[in-house]
Amino acid sequence: MKQEDEMSLNLLFLHGLGCGGDTISMLNAEQPDIVSFFRGVGVKLLWHHTLSVKEGSKVTDLFRDILDGKIQLDILLLEGAVPAERNSHSLGGRSFTRWCMDLANVSEYTVAMGTCASFGGIPAVRGNTTGATGLQFEKEVSGGLLGSDYRSRAGLPVINLPGCPAHPDWVLETLHLIANGKLSETDLNDVNMPLHFYNSLAHHGCPRNEFYEFKSSAREYGQMGCLFEFLGCRGTQCESDCNNRLWLGRTGSCTRGGFPCIACTSKDFPHEGSRFFETELIGDVPKFLPRDVPKAWYIGITGLSKMATPERLKANAVSPHRIHTPKNRKGD
Amino acid sequence: MSRDLIITPYSRVEGDLRIHLSLEDKTVTEARASGVMFRGFEHILRGHHPEDAIVYTPRICGICCISHSVASSLALRAVSEDFSPSPAGEIATNIAHATENVMSHITQFYLYFLPDLLSNRFSSFSMYDEIRKRFTPFEGTSTLQAIRERKKFLEILGYLVGKWPHTLAIQPGGITKSIESSDIYHVQGILKDFTAYIESRLVGMPLRKYLEIDTEERLEESLLNERDTLSDMGLFYMAARELELLELGRGPGRFISGGAYPFQEDGHFFQPGYWDGELEPLDPGNISESITHSFFSDGNEFSSPFEDRSEPSPEKESAYSWAKAPRYRKQVVEVGAIGRQVVSAEPLITDLYGRYGSTVFTRVFARLHEAIILLAAMEEWVSRLDSCADYYVKNKLKDNARGTGITEAARGFLGHWIVVKEGKISNYQVITPTAFNCSPRDHRDRPGPVEQSVTGTVVASENDPVEVDIIIRSYDPCLVCTVH
Numbered sequence: 001m002k003q004e005d006e007m008s009l010n011l012l013f014l015h016g017l018g019c020g021g022d023t024i025s026m027l028n029a030e031q032p033d034i035v036s037f038f039r040g041v042g043v044k045l046l047w048h049h050t051l052s053v054k055e056g057s058k059v060t061d062l063f064r065d066i067l068d069g070k071i072q073l074d075i076l077l078l079e080g081a082v083p084a085e086r087n088s089h090s091l092g093g094r095s096f097t098r099w100c101m102d103l104a105n106v107s108e109y110t111v112a113m114g115t116c117a118s119f120g121g122i123p124a125v126r127g128n129t130t131g132a133t134g135l136q137f138e139k140e141v142s143g144g145l146l147g148s149d150y151r152s153r154a155g156l157p158v159i160n161l162p163g164c165p166a167h168p169d170w171v172l173e174t175l176h177l178i179a180n181g182k183l184s185e186t187d188l189n190d191v192n193m194p195l196h197f198y199n200s201l202a203h204h205g206c207p208r209n210e211f212y213e214f215k216s217s218a219r220e221y222g223q224m225g226c227l228f229e230f231l232g233c234r235g236t237q238c239e240s241d242c243n244n245r246l247w248l249g250r251t252g253s254c255t256r257g258g259f260p261c262i263a264c265t266s267k268d269f270p271h272e273g274s275r276f277f278e279t280e281l282i283g284d285v286p287k288f289l290p291r292d293v294p295k296a297w298y299i300g301i302t303g304l305s306k307m308a309t310p311e312r313l314k315a316n317a318v319s320p321h322r323i324h325t326p327k328n329r330k331g332d
Numbered sequence: 333m334s335r336d337l338i339i340t341p342y343s344r345v346e347g348d349l350r351i352h353l354s355l356e357d358k359t360v361t362e363a364r365a366s367g368v369m370f371r372g373f374e375h376i377l378r379g380h381h382p383e384d385a386i387v388y389t390p391r392i393c394g395i396c397c398i399s400h401s402v403a404s405s406l407a408l409r410a411v412s413e414d415f416s417p418s419p420a421g422e423i424a425t426n427i428a429h430a431t432e433n434v435m436s437h438i439t440q441f442y443l444y445f446l447p448d449l450l451s452n453r454f455s456s457f458s459m460y461d462e463i464r465k466r467f468t469p470f471e472g473t474s475t476l477q478a479i480r481e482r483k484k485f486l487e488i489l490g491y492l493v494g495k496w497p498h499t500l501a502i503q504p505g506g507i508t509k510s511i512e513s514s515d516i517y518h519v520q521g522i523l524k525d526f527t528a529y530i531e532s533r534l535v536g537m538p539l540r541k542y543l544e545i546d547t548e549e550r551l552e553e554s555l556l557n558e559r560d561t562l563s564d565m566g567l568f569y570m571a572a573r574e575l576e577l578l579e580l581g582r583g584p585g586r587f588i589s590g591g592a593y594p595f596q597e598d599g600h601f602f603q604p605g606y607w608d609g610e611l612e613p614l615d616p617g618n619i620s621e622s623i624t625h626s627f628f629s630d631g632n633e634f635s636s637p638f639e640d641r642s643e644p645s646p647e648k649e650s651a652y653s654w655a656k657a658p659r660y661r662k663q664v665v666e667v668g669a670i671g672r673q674v675v676s677a678e679p680l681i682t683d684l685y686g687r688y689g690s691t692v693f694t695r696v697f698a699r700l701h702e703a704i705i706l707l708a709a710m711e712e713w714v715s716r717l718d719s720c721a722d723y724y725v726k727n728k729l730k731d732n733a734r735g736t737g738i739t740e741a742a743r744g745f746l747g748h749w750i751v752v753k754e755g756k757i758s759n760y761q762v763i764t765p766t767a768f769n770c771s772p773r774d775h776r777d778r779p780g781p782v783e784q785s786v787t788g789t790v791v792a793s794e795n796d797p798v799e800v801d802i803i804i805r806s807y808d809p810c811l812v813c814t815v816h
Contacts, residue, residue: 017371019812020346021394021497028483035476045470049343053447053469056339087646089348089368091341122391123371127378129644130370165394165497221508222418222724248490249483251518257494257501258508258724262387264498276387276500320510320722 008044009074009179012066012107014100015049017123017132018080021165022114023050029168030249037172042179046071049079060092067102075178076107076152077171081116081123082145084131100135100145109178110135110152111159113171118160118193119267120144126272136160137191140267156185160192164264169245170197191267193239201291202254202261203235205243212236214309215302216317221258221277225317229286232277233260236290240265334361335794340368342804344444346395347811349770351804352652353786355794363779363786363800365770367655367815370627370644374816377760382408382729382752385760386500389748392762393813394497395439398432398489399741400762401502403748409504410735411752412727419596420721421506424492426593426601427519427713428502429739430706431488433592436742437669437703438485438534440808441568442467442478445696448805449571451798457574462567474564477533485526491515505725513719520714527707534700536563539708546679548687565700572693581785581803583690584664587671588614588768590747592740593709601709602740605675606660616736616747619763622657622774625650633775634662637749637761638734654815657771657780658763666690666781667744667768668807670698678705692806699742699808731755741765743808764813782807 013023027034038045045052046066047059054062065071078100082088088095094102104110112135115121119139123132134144136158142148144158151157161170174194177183187194203212211217211226218225227233235243235254238261242253254261262276263269274280280287289298312324333356340350348369354362373392377385385404390397402425409417446467454460466474486496493501494509501508509515527539535542537554545551555566562570572578591604591614604614622634628642628651635642645651659665670690673681681701684694730752737748744765751759771780779787782804791797 015348017369019391019394019397019497021391021397024394024497027479028486030483033480033483035470035479038470047343049341049348050346051443051469052343053450055341055343059341059343083370087370089340089350122373122376122388125376127372127376129372129375132371164391220724220726221503222506222510222722224510242495246490247495249487251487251490252494254495254500256509257492257499258510259494259500262500270384270387275381275383277383320724321512321720 008042010046010072011043011075011077011175012046012073012103013048014076014078014103016078016080016082016096016100016117017130018114018116020050020079022079022171023048025165026168026171028248029172034172041176043075043175046073057092063092063099063103067106073103073107075109075111075175076103077111077113078117078135079113081120081132081134087130097145104135104146104150104152107152108154109156109159111161111174112136113161114166115162115164115264115269118162119269121164122270125270137267156183157188157192159183159188159194162193162265162269163240164269167197167242167245167247173197193265197241198239198265200239200241200244201236202238202240202242202263203290204241206235206255208255211313211317213305214313215305216309216313219318222320223318224320224322227255227260228279230279231260232262232275232279234263234288235261237288238263238265333357337794337797344447344805345809345811346393346813347815349809349811351800353797353800355791355797358791358794360787360789360791360797360800363783364652365772365780365782366653367770367811369811370654370815372644374760374762377757380757381755382411382750382757385748385750385757386503389762390498392816393810395436395810396432396741396743396813397497398429398493398499398502399739399746400748401499402429402739403737403746405502405504406737406739407735407748407750408729408737409727410737411733411750412504412729415505415725415727417504418506418721418723418725420511420718421723421725422594422596423713423716424507424511424723425502426595427710428489428492430593430710430713431486432496433742434703434706435482435486437699438478438482440742441696441700442475443469444808445805446475448798448802451796453792453798454571454575457571459562459567459570462562463571466564466567474533477529481526481529485522488519488522491519503724504727506723508724510723511717511719511721516714516717516719519717523707523710523714527711530704530707534564535704536561536566539704542704543708547683551680568696577692577802578688580692580799581789581806583666583781583785585609585689586660586663586665587674588660588665588667588745589672589675590614590738590740590745592672602672603676604738607671607675608663611675616738618661619658619747620662621763622659624657624775625652625772626656627651627654628656637747637763638751638759640761641759653772655767655771657774658767659774664774664778664781664784665768667765668695668698669702669742669744670695671744672740673698673702692802695806729755741813743810744768762816764810764816766807766810766814769807770809770811770814782809
């Protein structure tokens with residue numbers, strides 16, 4: 001941990017097999033925005049692949065100074081998956097993969113930013129030719145690049161911040177928690193995701209929830225109804241707070257944009273062998289049910305809900321715009 | 333004395349670029365640009381359901397993902413049964429796409445390109461102190477404001493496509509969100525705020541007044557009239573003149589544009605075309621990729637994207653890049669905002685191009701100019717959004733078909749080629765702007781545009797060739813896209 005008289009934490013970013021989207025997303029941070037964050041939270045950026053001026057041998061010299069103990073590395077953030085060493089490019093005579101391992105071994109905290117760095121994500125799907133893996137997991141299998149036993153110097157496993165991309169708050173608030181000594185292993189779930197952000201479901205806060213309750217489902221995109229029954233939505237299975245936290249200045253989310261949650265924070269994202277835009281059914285029942293609802297109960301509740309659905313919801317569910325407003329029941 | 337210099341990691345570009353320079357007497361005699369990070373999207377997509385392209389391909393790149401959404405949705409439209417996509421969805425898609433591209437132009441200018449002007453090499457510039465004051469990373473007044481305004485501008489995407497990067501709202505038949513009147517109200521408000529920022533900080537005059545400028549003389553008169561109150565664009569223009577960036581880093585003199593912002597009623601806002609001194613219609617059939625110096629082998633050294641079955645070959649001896657070398661009519665072509673606006677005969681850019689060619693100055697200036705044109709256009713497009721319209725029409729995919737989806741990303745031409753067999757993707761090929769611009773040598777050993785532009789450059793310091801950096805960053809390379 002840091003001495004009290006040291007004011008700032010040294011932060012280093014690395015970019016592996018990724019799209020740069022986690023960084024681009026991070027720039028959208030607010031309350032505080034990225035500028036205020038770096039001024040106020042007491043972190044010092046040693047190097048970032050797209051934002052820093054430094055390049056070439058000056059960067060690999062910096063990496064060497066860190067390994068030699070001349071510069072303290074407090075937080076290592078990786079964006080993107082890591083290729084097998086034989087497929088890795090070389091930076092200043094050492095493979096990227098080797099730099100990741102060596103730097104992680106001297107870092108106080110190691111953070112995987114996004115699904116690729118956490119679990120391998122898209123580069124690690126079947127048939128990938130690069131041997132891609134996440135830092136400490138490859139899909140649901142513990143291990144990854146650094147091994148199950150890896151602990152950063154502060155004693156924590158790799159802190160996984162999956163999401164495609166990760167929400168800017170997930171990244172910056174994690175740095176804030178670390179900087180204030182407020183993140184411990186008990187704050188992490190079984191795959192080392194901080195419960196601060198991943199202890200609820202993307203479904204929570206979805207404006208289509210009334211449609212969900214009454215199983216009033218959209219049959220096509222552009223309609224107002226729930227996307228779970230027919231259009232592939234995994235919000236009831238996805239650990240994230242997307243629909244409460246919201247994106248882009250708190251203006252939107254996937255389901256608010258009319259498309260299904262595809263559970264991009266999941267270990268097995270992108271869910272190979274499954275469809276994204278269509279719910280797979282076994283009989284009439286979706287193959288992937290809400291996380292903790294038993295199948296029999298799901299079937300029972302669904303049948304009951306459908307009998308009780310107000311006409312307003314039935315009509316609105318399959319309409320692009322709200323055509324009926326709530327009215328009192330007859331007789332009230 | 334000759335020497336070699338290798339620069340990697342190369343910062344302030346998207347993805348991983350390696351630059352290999354041969355220098356003799358402070359002159360670049362040879363340059364090799366390599367994409368070094370391979371993920372294998374084209375292999376991964378084989379065997380997948382065609383719709384998966386809409387999920388996977390935006391994830392090639394976090395900065396131009398909507399361009400990939402547009403290209404993949406157009407490719408899927410091309411392999412669908414005949415149908416009429418939603419005109420309203422098309423307008424919303426174009427606004428979202430323009431939002432991403434304007435954001436990209438502003439990001440490139442402030443975060444990626446300008447920091448190179450802080451180099452001591454340029455300290456003779458009469459307004460060097462002002463450059464430092466405004467453009468120092470994470471400190472400069474203009475840079476900080478750009479970061480904040482950029483983020484607010486992107487809130488347009490929250491209202492139109494829910495989330496960004498990596499929205500799934502853009503589909504072959506329109507967008508998944510039905511736009512309500514509140515969405516339109518907020519998008520208009522964001523656009524007004526951002527326009528006010530651009531007018532006060534970047535341009536220093538009302539957009540309407542700026543858009544009347546059609547020659548360099550008028551540009552000079554408008555941008556440089558008050559030295560004490562120079563806008564950021566004025567400061568850049570002045571730096572370009574004093575630091576001899578007007579003619580630095582000339583490109584190959586041939587462009588293609590895929591065409592951008594199609595409207596069912598009035599066609600493309602930016603026209604597709606091929607330009608080599610004269611304009612011709614674009615024929616995507618003329619695009620082929622050479623892999624002679626790329627880490628791929630399929631026995632066919634120069635093939636059309638539909639036929640490309642290339643397999644990774646990391647040990648290949650003649651190779652130095654994971655990028656292929658796309659060519660148009662087997663010629664080296666440049667792509668980007670400069671080419672897009674020359675092809676579309678945009679008056680001011682055509683005037684500047686006629687004087688200087690494609691150079692550091694005209695490339696970067698064309699991006700700023702385009703951001704301003706787009707902002708003005710977006711205002712009109714947003715006024716066409718209708719809160720009662722249907723924004724989505726469902727398409728039906730064919731089981732066996734091939735098609736292309738072609739558009740323009742901020743950095744230039746973007747094409748997706750899909751072959752569907754028995755309901756699955758049998759081949760998917762992506763050719764991105766930086767694949768053209770940062771391509772390695774081809775089968776005839778002709779260097780790509782960046783390699784050509786850098787060769788012959790005289791540098792002040794062989795250890796820190798900032799003149800080369802500035803040329804490369806004027807192209808704004810995106811290696812995550814290029815290699816994918």
